[in-house]
Amino acid sequence: MSKLKLSYITGDLFAAPANSILVHACNTKGSWGAGIALAFKEKYPSHCLLIPGDTHDIACLFTSIAYGRRKDSPSEILSATRTSVQDLIRQNVGQKPLHACRFNSGKFAVPWVDTEAILKELEVSMVIYVPEDA
Numbered sequence: 001m002s003k004l005k006l007s008y009i010t011g012d013l014f015a016a017p018a019n020s021i022l023v024h025a026c027n028t029k030g031s032w033g034a035g036i037a038l039a040f041k042e043k044y045p046s047h048c049l050l051i052p053g054d055t056h057d058i059a060c061l062f063t064s065i066a067y068g069r070r071k072d073s074p075s076e077i078l079s080a081t082r083t084s085v086q087d088l089i090r091q092n093v094g095q096k097p098l099h100a101c102r103f104n105s106g107k108f109a110v111p112w113v114d115t116e117a118i119l120k121e122l123e124v125s126m127v128i129y130v131p132e133d134a
Ligand SMILES: Nc1ncnc2c1ncn2[C@@H]1O[C@H](COP(=O)(O)OP(=O)(O)OC[C@H]2O[C@H](OP(=O)(O)O)[C@H](O)[C@@H]2O)[C@@H](O)[C@H]1O
Pocket: 011, 012, 013, 014, 024, 025, 026, 027, 031, 032, 033, 034, 035, 036, 037, 038, 066, 067, 068, 100, 101, 102, 103, 104, 105, 106, 107, 108, 109, 110, 129, 130, 131, 134
C-alpha cells in the first residue's frame, strides 16, 4: 500500500509558496476561457505544459482535447491525466514541490476522487488547494 503523499490546504492556490509549481488542467485548444484557467491566463498570459515563472512555474496539464460542451469523456480525461502527470514528473527535474487545484473537477466535471485516485496510483507528492467556498 503506497504511503499517501497528497496533503490538502484550504485556501487560494495562487498563495502557494514561491518557487513551487502550480498545477491545473487545460484543454488542448489553448482556450483558457473560464474557471481557474482564466485566472491563470490573467496572471500568467502564456501557456504550455511547464511554464517557468518568477514566483511560480506553471504546469498546464492537457487533460482534454476539447473544452466546454465538447470536452472529452471522464475516462478520456482521466487517461490523459495519468500521462500528463507522468510527463510533468519527468519534466520536474528540479523536484520542485507541486501545488495544485482540484483539477478536472469543475468545468471538466470529473469527480475529484477519480483524479485523486490517479495521483495515488502514481504515488505523486502534491499539495491540493480547496477554496474556502468549495
Ligand atoms: N484560486 C483557487 N485556488 C484553489 N482552487 C481553485 C481556485 N479557483 C478555482 N479552484 C478550483 O479548481 C478546480 C478546477 O475547476 P475548473 O472549472 O477551473 O477547471 P477544470 O480543471 O475542471 O476544467 C479545465 C477546463 O476549464 C477551463 O475552461 P473551459 O474548458 O475553457 O471552458 C479550462 O480552459 C479547461 O478547459 C475547481 O475545484 C475549483 O473550485
